[in-house]
Amino acid sequence: MQSLHRILSNVAVVAAVILLGACSVSSSVVVQVVEGISPSPGETNVDTGSVIRIDLQNEPSRNHLQDTIQVYDEQDRPVSGTVRAEPFSVVFVPDAELRKNSTYRVCIDGLRTASGSPIRGYRFDPELEQIEPWSSRHCYRFSTKPTLEVAKTVFDRTDSVLRIYFSDDVAADSLLDVEVRVGLNETPIDSRIRYNPDMRRLTILLDPDHSGEGPIVVTLPDSVHSLDGNHLANGQGDEIVLQDPASDSVVE
DSSP: OHHHHHHHHHHHHHHHHHHHHHHHHHHTOOOOEEEEEESOTTOOSBOTTOOEEEEESSOBOOTTGGGTEEEEOTTOOBOOEEEEEETTEEEEEESSOOOTTOEEEEEEESOBBTTSOBOOEEOSSTTSOOOEEOOSEEEEEEEBOOOBOEEEEEEETTTTEEEEEESSOBOGGGGTTOEEEETTOOSOOOOEEEEOTTSSEEEEEOOTTTTTSSOEEEEOOTTOBBTTOOBBTTOSSOEEEESOTTSOEEEO
C-alpha cells in the first residue's frame, strides 16, 4: 500500500513538472507584429517617388518575397515592381513613379519572419503594448499628391490685365521667371506681376501698346509649384496661349 502511495506521489510530481514546463513555454511565445507601414493606411499627399515599406520586429522570411506585397491602381491593375527584404523590413519598389492625384491599394499577404512565424498583429504605436489583429491578407489604401492645374485664364482688354487662376495656392517664389510674349515677338515683353493674397491668382499687367498685337503667350517656369510642393499637371514649361486677346477671353 505504501509502495502504491509512493508511485502515485511520483506521478503527481512528474505531472506538475510537465504542467509548469508547458506554462513556461506558452508564456514565452512572442506574437510577431508589424511595427510600421509607410505610406501609412489612409495617408494622403504621398510623394510619387515613394516605396512601400513594412517594418517588422524581426528579420523577415525571404521565401516567396515577390508575393508578399501587391499594389493596385485605381482601375485595380497591378503596379509592377520588386519586393526586397531588409534586416527588419520588407520593401516594395515600383518600377516607375506612382501617378499624381491617385489612390493606390496595397495588399500584404503571407508575411512571415525568418524563423517561419506568421505575422499576427499590428502595433500602431511602438511605445504601447496594444496590438491590433492582423489578418493573413491585409489591405489598405493611400493617395498621392494632387497635381497643380491652371483652372482658368481671363484677359481684361480694358486694363490690359491677364489673370491666371490656379487650382491651389502657389508659392510666390516659384513664379519669378514667368515670361510673356505677344504676337510674333520671340523676346519676352516687359510686364509686371502682381500676386493675390491667397496666391491662387496670378495677375500680369501688360503694356497696352503691346496687348493688341496678336496672341498672348505666357510661359510658366518649370519651378511653378503649390505651397505643398505639387507641380503643374502637364509637365515642364507649360504655355498658356490666348489667341484673341482683343476680346474678353476666357480659357477654361
